[in-house]
Amino acid sequence: MAPGVHDAVARWARRRPDAPAVRDPARGEELTYGRLWERAGLLAAELARRGVRRGDLVAVPQDRSADLVVTFLGILRSGAAYLPLDALAPVDRLAGIVAESGTRWAVHAPRPDGRWADLASWLPPGVEAFPVPGDGAAAHPVPEPGTEGDDAAYVSFTSGSTGRPKGVVVPHRAVLRLALRPVFCTVDPGDRVASAANPAFDATTFELWNTLTAGGTVVVLPSATDLPFDAWTALLREERIDSMFLTTSLFHTVAREDPGAFASLRTLIVGGEQLDLGAVRRVLAADPPGRLVNGYGPTETTTFAAYFDCTEANLEGLGRVPVGHPLQDTTLHLLGPGLEPVADGESGELCVGGPGVALGYLGRPELTAERFTTLPATGERIYRTGDTGRRLPGGAIELSGRSDRQVKLRGFRIELEEIERAVLATGLADFALVEKVGEGPAASLAAFVLPARDLPAGDLPGQAPDGGADLPRLLDRRLAETLPSYMLPARWLVLDHLPLGSTGKADRTRLLALLTAPPPAPEAAARPAENAPLTAVLGEIWQDVLRADDVRPEHNFLELGGNSILAMQVAARVRQRLGVRLDAGAVLLTDSLGELAGHVADTDPAVTTP
Structure with a gap:
């Protein structure tokens, strides 16, 4: 096994320098392996010139593009790790993540736009921002840092129950465990793999490195929400995509509207939430892809830890789609409270071992010790996922729930307590409870709030402190300053009192019952006659x-x-x-x-x- 991810890519730059490595049809741009390696070397040299050394961390405020691939590869060649930033997150949250990471560098696109157009206004002091070098950049010596498998490759920040996002530190050996000899999705030289995920979402790890370590072509695609539905599915065929990853919610949507849309794919991997059995069967009964795979894995286990091939034969007699079997070089354990194995068919916490397990949380040793531990019997290092499940007679693992309040929504992992803490931090509410309601694409977040007894004057113009219609709107605005859009509740229920249960705690059952009432109609009035x-x-x-x-x-x-x-x-x-x-x-x-x-x-x- 190559010591570093970039070393595995280097083999193809030597073997097939003229083969296409990255294609961006929207921008009409294509990079060969030789050119990708050359441009990544220019960046690695520039990073070294600016003081970046092995083990450092470099922020990447960029969207999907050929430049993004150059940037990730160049950072790895320098011996550093990359920190992808989420364009959906508010700038205050991004600034906090960059500050917590301790990085002193940020590499942006040659012509940053959108959220990235004004980096200087929110990057913390002392962070140096500069563009990825383009054609004609001055050449400097390319560093040879001597990367090893346990060196960090990237850091991915996820929602945290304490109110602070936590950075998962993923090493090179974990990425290579995912990319080399993959049993869940074969990528051959020349295969075309879609790059459609948010760069801050760990599906990008599969999209880029499983492709580039196999001699394939990364094809940068727009988000499915950026085009009319039929145009997006037509693009899959036009670009001759062989393999791609899709979030579960998006798969459910396509399966309902056009179950034959994936017929041109050789492999489709779906993941992020519980996969609906009915949606799978609709696709299988229509014109299915060559292979339909349910992929499972927290960020801490490097994108995927388990997979299940969805075929009519494998699904026969099942009531839900399992997460399946361990990936290559991965172990799955169902354990009791004392980390003892449970009997087949009994419920336990799913724990993951093997080289895909991350190093831990950046600068959070206590949290790392809580979630990453060793098996008493064997000493194997494992990650405790918090998911509960059981082993089916055929050996596949089926999940049944969570041991905490973490949820998945449209592929994003969310700690509900982080949202509740953010609500209380506004000073506008004395109580907040957030719950995920609904399933699949219709799933959303609902928030119950008890207005603060003494709201600051002027916060709710024209409304009494105990209640008016402006409170949800104001909370939306305040939370949008600190939380990404996918963490904002879709529905607010303002309480005039807090219902309590027999233990004296908030009665969750009675609160959830309030959701069955239809939302109040706005005061805008009559139905317009036009149209x-x-x-x-x-x-x-x-x-x-x-x-x-x-x-x-x-x-x-x-x-x-x-x-x-x-x-x-x-x-x-x-x-x-x-x-x-x-x-x-x-x-x-x-x-x-x-x-x-x-x-x-x-x-x-x-x-x-x-």
């Missing part, structure tokens, strides 16, 4: 997708629990029912159902309702 038939049709689509009983022209998609995945469903239904190509962004950005109807009418004035 009334079109509004009615769109309302029916919203009701079906959102599973809402009451949808009115003045209602807002996001306030009813909508999200980007569900917006894709709405756009697909509009195309099927009305023949209008609608972007998912329009569903998310219009203020109301009535406004969306006007947008659809403007897009195609000839549209008629069936």
Whole structure:
């Protein structure tokens, strides 16, 4: 095994320097292995010139692109580890992550845009930001740091129950365990693998390094929510994608709207949440990919620790899709409270061992000791996932729940306590409880809050301290300053008192029962007469997708629990029912159902309702 990830890539730069390594069809850019290696060397040399040494950490505020691949590889060649930043996160959260990481460098794209256009306004003092070198950059000696398998390759920050995100330190040997001899997804020289994940999401590890250590081509694709649904699925065929990863929620959406959309793929890996058995069977019964794999693994186990091949034969007699069997060089253990093995068929905590286990949490030795431990009987180092499950008669592992309050939402791992702490930190609430409600694409976060007894004057203009309609809106604004968008509750329930159970604690059952009541209708009033038939049709689509009983022209998609995945469903239904190509962004950005109807009418004035 190569000591470093970059060493495994170097083999292909030597063997096939003219073979395509990265392709970005949207920008019309393609890098061969020879050119990728050369540009990564330029960056490694520039990093060394600026003082970066083996074991350092370098922040990467970039979106998916060929430059991002150059940056990651160049940082590894310098002996450092990369810290990908999340463009969905507020700048205060990003600044806190960079400060906690201790890095003094940030490598951005040659022409940063969007969230990254004004790095100087939020990067902590002392952090030097500079672009990845392009063509014509001055050449300097490329360092040879002597990387070893336990050196850090990257740090991935995830939600933390204490209110602070925690950085998972992943070493080179863990990435190579995932990428070399992969039993869950074979990548051959020349294969084309999609790069569609948020760079801060650890699926990127599979997309890039499983491809580049095998001589394949990374194809940078837009997010499925950035294009009309049919255009995105057509792109998979046009770019001749062989393999790709998809979040469970997005898979569920596609399986419902067009179950044959994956027919051109050789391997599709789905992961992030519990996979719906009905969705899998719809895809298998249509025109399935060559291989459909359920992938499971926390960030601490380097993207995937287990896999299950979804075939009709393997699913026969099962009530849910298992997470399956261990990946190559990986061990899975179901353990009791004392870390003793449980009998087959009995429930235990799933623990993962092998070289894929991360080094621990950056600068958090107590938390590392709590989650990373050794088996008393063998001394094997394991990660305690917090997931509970049992071993089925055939040997596959099936999950049943969590031993804590961590949830998965649209592929993102969320500690509910982090959101609750953020709510209380605003000073606007004396109590906060956040829960995940619903399943699949319809899943969302609901928050119950008891307004603070003495709210600061002016925080709720025109409202009494114990309650008004402005509190959720104000909390949304405050939380958006500290939490990424996927951690913001879709629904707020403002309490006038806190229901208590027999133990004196908040009665969670009674609180959750409040969710069955329909959300109050906004005060905006009468149904607009203009576009009334079109509004009615769109309302029916919203009701079906959102599973809402009451949808009115003045209602807002996001306030009813909508999200980007569900917006894709709405756009697909509009195309099927009305023949209008609608972007998912329009569903998310219009203020109301009535406004969306006007947008659809403007897009195609000839549209008629069936």
